[in-house]
Structures are given as C-alpha cells and as structure tokens.
Amino acid sequence: MPVKAALRVPRVWLWRWRRNPLRRRSDTLEAWIVLIAWALTVFGGVFIGLAATQSVEHGLAQQRAEWHSVPARLTADAPDSTPTESDADRVWAKVSWTAPDGSVRAGQARVSTGTTAGTPVTVWTDSDGRLVTKPATESQAQLRASLVGVLVGMSASVVPFVCGRLVRGRLERRRMDQWDEEWERFGPLWGRRTT
Secondary structure (H helix, E strand, O other): OOHHHHOOOOOOOOOOOOOOOOOOHHHHHHHHHHHHHHHHHHHHHHHHHHHHHHHHHHHHHHHHHHOEEEEEEEOOOOOOOOOOOOOOOEEEEEEEEEOOOOOEEEEEEEEEOOOOOOOEEEEEEOOOOOEEOOOOOHHHHHHHHHHHHHHHHHHHHHHHHHHHHHHHHHHHHHHHHHHHHHHHHHHHHHOOOOO
16 A cells, blocks of 8 residues: 555545534634635625626617717828738728717728728717717627626635635644744653754
C-alpha cells in the first residue's frame, strides 16, 4: 500500500457545526464566515448580474424605440479611402438632415468612399434630432446584455469572496499566535526539547 494512500483522511462535511469537545469558538465563527461569504459570492453575484443584464436590455430596447433613421444628403464629396483606415470601404463625410423641429442640422456620418456631394444617405438620430449610431438589434442587445451581466456579476462576486478570505486569514493568524503562546507556556513542562 502506498504511503500517500495510507495517510489519506476521509473528508468530513460540515465538521465545524458538529458537536465536538475540541471545537473552538473560532471554528464556529470561521464556519459562519465561510458560509456567509459563499452565499454572498454566489447569490449576490447572480442577483447583481441579472439586474445589470435587465438594465442593459432595457436601455438598448429604449434606444431601438426612440432612435430612428432619417434621410440625409452629403454636403461634400466623400474622400477616397486611405490605406491606414481599418474599414476601407467607409469613410467619414459631412452630411445634413432635417431635425424633428424642422431645423436643418449638419454633422459627420460614415458613408461609402467616393460618394459625391448631394447623394442621399441614411443616418440615425435620437428624438432631439442628434446623430447617433444605429441601434443594436434585439439579438445583439441580448448578447451585449448577457456579456455585461456576466462581467458585472463576476466582478461583484469578487468582493465578498476576497473579504471572506481576508477575514479567514486573519482568524488563522490569530489562531496560530494563540497556539504559539500556549506552546511557549506548556512546551517546557513536557521535558527536554530535542532542538
């Protein structure tokens, strides 16, 4: 029989809550700290992640409802593409459009390269007539919301996990200091030391 297998001790679940004359108050306190830290880590992370997901989905749905496409015209010729641009077939160009209040607005939008002035293009505006990006589709919004929810949930769950580890480490250091003090007191009573 290998030595490693002979020294293996079976793991006892919930041993800190069992009645035992050797159980210290610090063991019970540590058990409660671990339980609370894990509960906050799991349930807090899930709750905050779901709340973030719903918030992002609501915001993106509101954008889809309020933002709309409007016709615009190029006010200047679109430049030819440059080799330094990552999206070579689309460039920024000046456009003008009519806002909901009837005023003519101007700004820049991405258009195809080489488009001439006066060409009609489609831009996206908010309810005040300001240029915005094209809103995310429903499937894109669900993906973004899910990713944000997972990231926020995981980030939020780190806080109770780390706090629980720090408190547990502090308890362990305190327990070791107490054992050192007791050993200093009772060690000499056991007779001659071998060190």
